Amino acid sequence: MLPGKIQTLSAEVVDLIAAGEVIDSLAAVVREVVENALDADANRISVAVYSDLWRVRVADNGTGMNLTDLQQAASPHSTSKICSSNDLWNITSLGFRGEALHSIAALAELEICSRLTGTFEGWRAGYNSQGEPLVVESIAIAPGTVVTVSNLFGNWQLRRQGLPSIPQQLRAIQTTIQHIALCHPHVTWQVQQNDRPWFTISPSNSAKQILPQIIKQVRVSDLQELIVKVPTPNLRSGLDDNMLAKPITSEEKPSYSENQQNISYSKNQQNLSCLETKLSEIKVLLGLPDRCHRHRPDWVRVATNGRFVRSPELEQTILAAMARTLPRDRYPICFIHLQICPSQIDWNRHPAKAEIYLHSLSYWKEKITQTIEQALRISPTNLPEALQSQRVGKLLKASEAKGGYNLNRAIEATQEDKQTQKNADIGLIELQAVAQVHNRYILAQHPTGMWLIEQHIAHERVLYEQICDRWQLVPLETPIILNYLTSIQVEQLQRIGIEVEPFGEQLWAIRNAPSLLKERSDCPDALLELSLGGDLETAQVATACRSAIRNGTALSLPEMQTLLNQWKATRNPRTCPHGRPIYLSLEESALARFFRRNWVIGKSHGIEQGDGSPLLVIG
Structure with a gap:
């Protein structure tokens, strides 16, 4: 035996x-x-x-x-x-x-x-x-x-x-x-x-193809998947979570040697001695907020090393990272899979192993937040159509080379074009303003088609993130006088840092205001809105909405381009703080199908699919 x-x-x-x-x-x-x-x-x-x-x-x-x-x-x-x-x-x-x-x-x-x-x-x-x-x-x-x-x-x-x-x-x-x-x-x-x-x-090779089989209303194109490698905290260092959560700069990255057990650091050795040579993975599968969301937080889920676990702390981190990207009373679809060193986890906590003790929790919360923010950005790596367009371009070049004929499809690149390509390489997709439609939408072209961007909510997203990063209340040279404020309204203004003083019977003097509202003629109306309730975040959203350019405002091409550049660099460019989608994508492949611009590159061009069949290319 x-x-x-x-x-x-x-x-x-x-x-x-x-x-x-x-x-x-x-x-x-x-x-x-x-x-x-x-x-x-x-x-x-x-x-x-x-x-x-x-x-x-x-x-x-x-x-x-x-x-x-x-x-x-x-x-x-x-x-x-x-x-x-x-x-x-x-x-x-x-x-x-x-x-x-x-x-x-x-x-x-x-x-x-x-x-x-x-x-x-x-x-x-x-x-x-x-x-x-x-x-x-x-x-x-x-x-x-x-x-x-x-x-x-x-x-x-x-x-x-x-x-x-x-x-x-x-x-x-x-x-x-x-x-x-x-x-x-x-x-x-x-x-x-x-x-x-x-x-x-x-x-499938990834969870992105699995989730649409589970949630029938979700399509693969509605999802964004991202895998990020991060250093693993070393429990033997004895450093606390706040130390572990310190971000790594390019100058502080560790240098490795093949047989080295400990990491040697060029700078900041005391802070970075908490990192092991082994890298962990954070896998994010995210429903794009402008395409899908849920009535309940039933698909805010966390898994660790191949098993779903209940982790209220990490689930709250996901919800916080996607705050102000969804409509009211809607919740994201987000699946986080941590594949980390077993030494980071204590499985011996729950009979069904549904709960774990995760060491260096603050570190993992910070890394999850950063990964979600990266997944929400708009870049060439986040646009599958861009990758497909590049692939088709390579196939066309290969077919021309084998077919004995060549077409000059591109104008000689200028120095400015080279700089544009360099910018695309660092993760920002190139958008070029073309026109304004009904003084409401900006028509922009990009490498895979064209987009319609609503100017008001795009500007609202820009201003909201600027306000969140630097919420600033500035004094008013001449106080603004408001009348008939209730005690609740006065307390609300004071709660968000606005100085309010009695100025007579049923009159109140406002001594400071958000910097974006100070120079606006409708600042009193905006302050009344801020007094009607909500926390600081709600006040910031209201300020951004009030300060953004209005639909119906005519913009020049340079103004449109400036707005596009600011918007595409935001952390959550897909939706405004109220959860409305900002842009409509009209991809070149979809336009080509509509106008029936299709042909087949067959074996005569020397290009085949894996099964030997000719490749269908849209062009």
Whole structure:
């Protein structure tokens, strides 16, 4: 008999495990068994649910188990994922406690069929309530594992009656699988209910292709995905979170050597000694605020190292980073996946590992905020149409070279053009003002088409971010007199820093005002608006809205270009502070399709797709 990988943990390690697995529903069974399949490197998982029979079957194509491991699989505190107490602080798998199958065996009828990859014989084992194998026999089975859990809580009818209804449990199963699929997009999922197809999730290289399969109203083009590598804090440094949150400047970046265990720094060594050589990843999947949002914050989600977790602090960080980008009472679609060093996480906190203790929390909150801000910007890397246009251009050049003819499609670049290209390379897409439409919209062209930008709300976004960065109240040489202010209005003005003094019966003197409003003729009206309620942020939005250029105002081309340059450099250029979309994109590819400007570059041009078929190009 081959030796097994599954071993019983020592009493020392068992005592350090804070809590065991909690099997409280069919969804919990699915979660635990599916996580075992993923730890076994499965990339195809089939789940069958028989709710009336309280039965779940999970089949995978993972590495499987030999006979020795199969006999040990349901024993208490038996696992192949950790061995010693030190492993508890370096968890790299989804499971580690070795209690899931034992807990399931105690509550249901458990059967496991498995065949180890590279062998020719499979085995089936049935277990008693103590996790001991009762029946072991050889069977014919493909490499992988099939786990069948039947009659869950069959001997605990009162407990079964206290569980949520079957429809609620089915929704929980669906949600569980969807969450896991987002964290592991390479896996194919086939789910059945009572032997009938329920839903499937096709694999992909990233979560961006998975989320539209889960939220049917969302399209791939509505999403922005960004992966950012950041240094990992070193827990051994003993520095606090505020030190870890210090941003790294270009002059302070660490220098690495291949065999170096510690980082050597050229500058600011004391502050940067908290960073390990290993980089972590922050993956952001963001619903663009001008295209999709939700009535509830049900898709503000966080995952860490392949598992969804509840993290109120990080969820609030996401909401704060996207503040004033959505309409009122709407919430973003945002999925953050932290893939970080296991030493940063204490998984030994929650029975279902749904909550974690994340070291250096302030550092990760700051990095998440920066990553979201980067994802919200408008740049060539954030516009898939720009990438496609560049790809088509390269294909045309290749076809001309192979076809023996060449066309001069471009005018000789001037020095100014070269500077323009340089600016595009640093992440700012080039927009050129062309005309003003109805004294309301700016028509601008860019490398992949043209945009219509509403001038008022674009300017409002510019002013709002300027105000947030430097909210400034300046004294008024001549006080503004307001009448008939209520005590609540006076308190509101004072709350946002405006000096208000009695000036007679039902008269009030305003001694200072926001700098943007000081020189405006409608400053008294604006101050009345600010007195009507809201916090400082609301006052800043109102000030920006009041100060922005009005629709109907004629602008010269230089004025339009200046506004475009200011707007595209804002942190959240897609929507105004009220959540309204700022621009309408008319892509060149869409215009070409409308005017039926299509042709096929075939094999005669020497260009084919991966399957050998000709490539369709719009032009």
